[in-house]
Amino acid sequence: MYRPALATVAAAVATFVLPSTARALQPIDTFLAGARTNHPDAVAADATYRQREAEVGQARGRLLPSLTARGTYTHNQFEVKATLPGAGELVITPQNQVDALFLLDVPIVDLASFARYGAQKKQAELADAVRAQTRRALEERVVRAYYLYAATAGLGQTAERTLELAEKNKKNVSDKLEAGLASPLDLERAIANVERAKQDVADAVLSKTLSARALETLSRIAPEAVTALPEDDLHDEGTLDAWVAAIDPNLPQRRVAESERKLAEASRDAAKLTFVPALSAQAQERLTNATGFTGRVGTYALSATLSFRFDFGQVAQLDAAKAAQEASLARAEGARRSTEDAVVEAYHRIAASLAKARAARAQARAADKAASIAEDRYAAGTSTQLDVTQAQRDAFSANVGRIQADLDLAQSRAVLRLATGKPLSFRTSGDRPSP
Numbered sequence: 076m077y078r079p080a081l082a083t084v085a086a087a088v089a090t091f092v093l094p095s096t097a098r099a100l101q102p103i104d105t106f107l108a109g110a111r112t113n114h115p116d117a118v119a120a121d122a123t124y125r126q127r128e129a130e131v132g133q134a135r136g137r138l139l140p141s142l143t144a145r146g147t148y149t150h151n152q153f154e155v156k157a158t159l160p161g162a163g164e165l166v167i168t169p170q171n172q173v174d175a176l177f178l179l180d181v182p183i184v185d186l187a188s189f190a191r192y193g194a195q196k197k198q199a200e201l202a203d204a205v206r207a208q209t210r211r212a213l214e215e216r217v218v219r220a221y222y223l224y225a226a227t228a229g230l231g232q233t234a235e236r237t238l239e240l241a242e243k244n245k246k247n248v249s250d251k252l253e254a255g256l257a258s259p260l261d262l263e264r265a266i267a268n269v270e271r272a273k274q275d276v277a278d279a280v281l282s283k284t285l286s287a288r289a290l291e292t293l294s295r296i297a298p299e300a301v302t303a304l305p306e307d308d309l310h311d312e313g314t315l316d317a318w319v320a321a322i323d324p325n326l327p328q329r330r331v332a333e334s335e336r337k338l339a340e341a342s343r344d345a346a347k348l349t350f351v352p353a354l355s356a357q358a359q360e361r362l363t364n365a366t367g368f369t370g371r372v373g374t375y376a377l378s379a380t381l382s383f384r385f386d387f388g389q390v391a392q393l394d395a396a397k398a399a400q401e402a403s404l405a406r407a408e409g410a411r412r413s414t415e416d417a418v419v420e421a422y423h424r425i426a427a428s429l430a431k432a433r434a435a436r437a438q439a440r441a442a443d444k445a446a447s448i449a450e451d452r453y454a455a456g457t458s459t460q461l462d463v464t465q466a467q468r469d470a471f472s473a474n475v476g477r478i479q480a481d482l483d484l485a486q487s488r489a490v491l492r493l494a495t496g497k498p499l500s501f502r503t504s505g506d507r508p509s510p
Contacts, residue, residue, distance in 0.1 A: 227283040
């Protein structure tokens with residue numbers, strides 16, 4: 076029956092069955108741009124990257140001199156004065172005391188902070204790689220939704236044609252019944268066939284509506300109608316070695332794994348450098364009306380600080396950083412291998428899908444011819460209405476199977492190109508059309 080087949084077909088992608096720019100449907104680049112700009116995942120990834128960039132500036136600021144200014148007003152219960160010979164009266168503590176403090180802190184040697192700054196830059200690089208990975212995932216979802224929407228138009232056309240044939244057959248049976256050349260059973264079978272075809276049309280309309288909604292949700296752009304449905308030319312994909320060699324070394328998933336490895340190394344270095352003392356210098360200027368025995372409103376002080384801190388938590392932190400680095404190395408190797416595995420799998424799936432697509436097309440042609448023969452034989456009185464109904468059902472199922480086979484092939488082609496980081500129109504020099 077049509078409905079189970081339609082549910083299976085809806086899971087496939089019609090990348091090469093349909094044109095990238097259908098006559099009325101907007102170009103796929105329009106939807107890709109819309110998804111990159113408007114989809115919440117893309118917006119969140121962009122915001123996260125900007126956050127990490129700001130955190131890099133924050134870490135850089137900790138390595139630069141800092142200035143602190145503070146003003147204080149204090150009302151003391153008692154005023155303290157002292158009179159010294161030859162110095163006159165000195166105000167030690169005024170009743171209304173005003174202080175202004177300016178402090179300049181200059182880091183001189185702080186290797187741990189420098190290492191943390193480097194780690195923060197690696198964190199920003201990782202966020203950029205994750206953003207690219209998010210966009211790649213969105214691109215795949217948009218491609219699937221775009222061509223699925225276009226494919227549902229083909230399914231709808233097939234369902235409409237089947238309904239037209241069923242209604243035509245019902246009219247022929249009705250005419251023959253009036254002429255006494257058919258039985259009421261034949262008419263009821265023809266009516267049942269029409270109603271089944273109407274259900275197929277309803278399923279096709281539903282699939283088209285839902286696929287259009289999914290595409291609009293991804294891109295925030297409402298798709299227009301589809302009018303062109305060319306077929307795949309069944310070309311071969313060249314050699315597997317050529318596709319493996321064509322893998323983009325900067326694939327987002329590889330970039331993410333490599334960025335995680337670099338971040339783990341930077342974090343390990345930062346953990347090591349926490350055992351190194353830090354040296355800084357300070358310059359302080361103090362203005363006050365509590366001049367004390369100096370009798371001066373303004374005084375300054377210069378100082379240098381050498382600090383060192385140790386606790387057993389630092390040792391555990393270093394061990395954790397080393398373990399994280401080892402894990403990142405394993406993930407980087409796994410990412411490299413998984414990208415190659417995806418290419419190998421997609422390549423071999425294409426070979427299987429090509430055989431299935433050729434067979435499905437031959438089956439559809441034979442089923443269409445059988446349906447036509449059954450109609451002619453029924454009109455000539457040498458066949459039954461059951462033969463016509465069954466032949467029409469077989470033809471419809473065969474055509475749905477043909478679409479499904481083409482979509483499976485298209486999906487494998489799209490996955491192969493996405494796995495290598497190539498555009499959907501990319502072909503290797505070894506590609507050749509199938510005879």
